Amino acid sequence: DTGVSQDPRHKITKRGQNVTFRCDPISEHNRLYWYRQTLGQGPEFLTYFQNEAQLEKSRLLSDRFSAERPKGSFSTLEIQRTEQGDSAMYLCASSLRGGTGELFFGEGSRLTVL
Amino acid sequence: AQSVTQLGSHVSVSEGALVLLRCNYSSSVPPYLFWYVQYPNQGLQLLLKYTSAATLVKGINGFEAEFKKSETSFHLTKPSAHMRDAAEYFCALRGANFGNEKLTFGTGTRLTIIP
Numbered sequence: 001d002t003g004v005s006q007d008p009r010h011k012i013t014k015r016g017q018n019v020t021f022r023c024d025p026i027s028e029h030n031r032l033y034w035y036r037q038t039l040g041q042g043p044e045f046l047t048y049f050q051n052e053a054q055l056e057k058s059r060l061l062s063d064r065f066s067a068e069r070p071k072g073s074f075s076t077l078e079i080q081r082t083e084q085g086d087s088a089m090y091l092c093a094s095s096l097r098g099g100t101g102e103l104f105f106g107e108g109s110r111l112t113v114l
Numbered sequence: 115a116q117s118v119t120q121l122g123s124h125v126s127v128s129e130g131a132l133v134l135l136r137c138n139y140s141s142s143v144p145p146y147l148f149w150y151v152q153y154p155n156q157g158l159q160l161l162l163k164y165t166s167a168a169t170l171v172k173g174i175n176g177f178e179a180e181f182k183k184s185e186t187s188f189h190l191t192k193p194s195a196h197m198r199d200a201a202e203y204f205c206a207l208r209g210a211n212f213g214n215e216k217l218t219f220g221t222g223t224r225l226t227i228i229p
Contacts, residue, residue, distance in 0.1 A: 004157070031215070033216065040123070040221070040222070041221055041222070042118075042204050042206075042219035042220050042221045042222050043158070043204070043217075043219045044219075045216045045217070045218070048215060048216060050215075055215070056215070056216065091157060091158070093158075100146055100163060100165040101146050101148075101165075101208040101215070101217065102148065102160055102163055103158075103160075103217055104160075105150075105157035105158040105159070106157050107155075107156050107157040108155075108156070108157050110155075
């Protein structure tokens with residue numbers, strides 16, 4: 001049983017560039033979540049999918065952020081025109097619908113914007 | 115609306131001493147509550163969860179937590195700290211009702227173990 005995997009683990013980019021992160025959830029999980037974590041803070045909810053449908057988006061998810069889960073399996077999170085304030089750890093998690101809400105997290109993708 | 119408050123952003127205990135990490139919550143519906151642990155540069159790992167069954171919940175690595183509705187608390191304890199327990203700990207909640215699907219996290223408590 002493989003866990004949640006995220007790629008890349010680390011990304012350094014210059015301000016104004018676009019970046020994309022990929023998340024592969026646990027295979028039988030139909031829910032997928034994106035969270036953002038900055039230094040010294042807890043994870044903050046960004047968005048979640050049930051299968052391919054994006055059911056909720058946080059106000060933290062500005063127009064520069066877009067997430068997709070086209071076939072209900074892996075997901076991508078794209079950030080356009082990156083800003084230094086986007087520097088953070090982006091965490092992906094998955095879960096089973098109908099469960100007790102336990103999320104299984106990947107190891108995260110750390111973004112540094114110079 | 116729901117929120118989680120973790121009192122003490124940093125806690126230090128001696129090896130072998132009791133660990134107590136505090137979590138209080140606010141929720142308009144019955145909550146499910148969770149404790150996660152995060153080691154440096156890693157994702158979050160579930161320690162234990164309360165889902166309206168037994169109020170005293172046992173988790174991995176010798177940790178346990180007690181749900182106290184009257185105090186709106188879900189404090190995490192371990193009788194004897196070990197060096198490997200040094201990490202960041204997060205309390206989280208979700209409402210135990212359909213449609214309330216995301217976890218809300220506290221700001222975390224960094225646990226340091228003194229040899």
